[in-house]
Amino acid sequence: MKRFGILLAAWLSASIALAQTSAQTAPQIDSSYIDANGTAHISRVIPVPDTVSPEAQKSLARQVSDAAHPQSLAERRSMTDAWQARAGEASKAVYPVDIRKDTIGGVPVLIVVPPSIGPGKGDRVLICVHGGGFNSDSGSLTESIPIANLTQTKVVSVLYRLAPEHPFPADVEDAIAVYKQLLKAYKPQNIALYGTSAGAILTAETTVKLRQLGLPLPGALGIFSGLGDFSRLGDSWAMYSLQGLAGHLDPPDPQRHDKEYVGTTDLNDPVLSPLYADVKGFPPTLFITSGRDLLLSGTTILHRHFLAAGVDAQLVLFEALPHAFWNDVNLPESREAYGIMAKFFDEKLGK
Numbered sequence: 001m002k003r004f005g006i007l008l009a010a011w012l013s014a015s016i017a018l019a020q021t022s023a024q025t026a027p028q029i030d031s032s033y034i035d036a037n038g039t040a041h042i043s044r045v046i047p048v049p050d051t052v053s054p055e056a057q058k059s060l061a062r063q064v065s066d067a068a069h070p071q072s073l074a075e076r077r078s079m080t081d082a083w084q085a086r087a088g089e090a091s092k093a094v095y096p097v098d099i100r101k102d103t104i105g106g107v108p109v110l111i112v113v114p115p116s117i118g119p120g121k122g123d124r125v126l127i128c129v130h131g132g133g134f135n136s137d138s139g140s141l142t143e144s145i146p147i148a149n150l151t152q153t154k155v156v157s158v159l160y161r162l163a164p165e166h167p168f169p170a171d172v173e174d175a176i177a178v179y180k181q182l183l184k185a186y187k188p189q190n191i192a193l194y195g196t197s198a199g200a201i202l203t204a205e206t207t208v209k210l211r212q213l214g215l216p217l218p219g220a221l222g223i224f225s226g227l228g229d230f231s232r233l234g235d236s237w238a239m240y241s242l243q244g245l246a247g248h249l250d251p252p253d254p255q256r257h258d259k260e261y262v263g264t265t266d267l268n269d270p271v272l273s274p275l276y277a278d279v280k281g282f283p284p285t286l287f288i289t290s291g292r293d294l295l296l297s298g299t300t301i302l303h304r305h306f307l308a309a310g311v312d313a314q315l316v317l318f319e320a321l322p323h324a325f326w327n328d329v330n331l332p333e334s335r336e337a338y339g340i341m342a343k344f345f346d347e348k349l350g351k
Contacts, residue, residue: 020067046245049320053332056321064246073135073164080136088141091329095149095338099141105177110157112144118152124190124349125182127218128157129175129206131197131324134261135163142327143196143224150342156182160202164260168205168272175206180215188216192345194286196324197295200226204274204302207282212271220348221285222341225324227298228275228305230258231267234297244292244322275305284312286344288337290321316340 027043034040048057071079092099098113112128126147130139140157148155160174175193182191195203200223210217227234233252241247262272270277285306289299299315306313318325318333326337 020065051319052321055331056325056333059325059328059331060244060246060320062246064243066246066248068248068250077136080132080138084137084139084141087327087329088145091142091145094329095146097145097148099145104156105181107174107177108159109178110140110144110159112141112148112155112157114149114152114154116152117154121151121153123186124153124192125186126151126153126155126192126194126345127175127179127182128155129160129171129193129195129199129202130157131195131199132162134168134171134198134202134258137162139196139199139324139327142329143194143199146326146329146338147194147342147345150338151345153345163258167263168261168265169209171202172205172209172271175202176209176213176215179206179210179218183216189219190350191218192220192222192349193218194220194222194224194341194345195226196224196326197226200224200295200299201228204228205271208271208274208277208279211277217281217283219350220283220345222288222344223285223299223302224288224326224337224341225290225293225295225299226287226302227295228302229273229298230262231273234295234301236294236296236298240292240294240296240322242294242323244320246322275302278309279306279311280309282306282309282311284344284348285314286341287313287315288318288326288340289315290318290323290325292320293323295323314344 027045030044032040032042048060050057096115100111102109102111128144128147130137130143132138137159140159144155144157156178158175158178160171179193193203193206203221203223204226207217207221238252241249265272267273268276287299287303289296303313303315318337321333325331326334328334
C-alpha cells in the first residue's frame with residue numbers, strides 16, 4: 001500500500017522511468033488491449049465532467065506531472081506537516097474551533113472544541129484517527145476541525161505512533177489506549193470513531209481489536225476512503241494515483257504492500273485486514289469514497305463485508321473526485337461530505 005505511504009526508493013528506476021507526458025505525446029484517442037492474463041492495457045481521453053462543481057472542475061483540471069519524484073520519509077513528513085498546518089488554518093477560517101494539545105491514556109492528542117457544545121451533546125465525544133499513510137500526519141487538523149464545528153461536539157484527534165519506527169499494531173494500541181480512557185467518562189454509545197485513508201483503515205482495525213479484547217464498541221464508525229485487506233490490490237489501485245487521473249502511477253504489483261507498516265504480521269490477520277474479521281454486531285458505519293479514489297475498491301469491498309454481516313452500513317460515493325478530496329475545504333463537495341459525516345454522527349450516537 002505504498003502509494004499512500006512513503007514511496008522510499010520503490011519508484012521505477014531512472015533507466016525505465018517514463019519522461020513527463022506532454023500535450024504532444026499524450027494519447028488523443030481511446031484504446032484497449034486485454035492480454036492473455038486478462039490485464040487491460042488502455043488509454044482513455046476523459047474530459048472534466050460538468051457533473052461536479054465549478055470549483056471541483058478547476059481542481060480536476062490542475063496539471064500535475066506524471067514523472068516519478070522519489071521522496072525520502074523526512075521530506076514527506078516535512079511537506080505533510082507544512083501542508084497540514086496551512087490546511088488546518090484554512091479549515092478553522094470556515095469552521096471555527098479551539099484546539100489544545102493534551103495526553104490521554106499516555107498518548108498525545110489534540111482536543112478540538114467547537115465555539116459551543118450543542119444541547120445534549122456534552123456527554124458525547126468523537127475520536128479522530130488521522131490519515132497520512134501510517135507514517136505521517138495528513139489529517140489531525142483537517143479531519144477533525146469541520147466535524148467538531150458541525151456536530152457541536154468535542155473531537156479528540158489521536159496522534160498515534162507512526163511507521164516505520166513503530167509498525168502495526170502500535171497505532172491500534174494507541175487508539176485503544178485513548179478509547180479505554182475515554183470510556184471512564186463517556187458511555188460507549190456516545191463515542192464515535194472515524195478516520196480518513198490510513199485513519200479509515202485504523203478505524204476498522206481498532207474496532208476489531210476492541211471486540212477481541214471484550215471491550216464495548218463505540219456507538220458509530222466513520223470509514224472515509226479506506227480498505228480492509230492488505231493481501232490484495234483492488235481495481236482502483238491500478239487506475240488512480242493520489243491525484244486521481246493526474247500524477248505518477250506505477251503498474252500495480254500484487255506482491256507489494258506497505259512492509260514498513262505491516263512488518264511481519266500475516267496479511268490475513270483479522271485486525272490488520274478486517275475483511276477477514278467477524279464484524280457482525282458492529283456499530284452503524286458510514287463509508288465515503290469517490291469516483292477517482294485509489295481506495296475506491298477497498299472502501300466498497302469492506303462496505304459489502306459489513307453489509308453481509310448485517311451491519312447498518314451506509315455508502316456515499318462522490319462523482320469524479322480523487323482520494324480524500326474533503327481535505328480541500330474550498331470545494332462545495334467537501335462541505336457536502338462534512339455535512340453528511342456530521343449528520344450521521346448526530347443521528348447515530350446515543351442510540
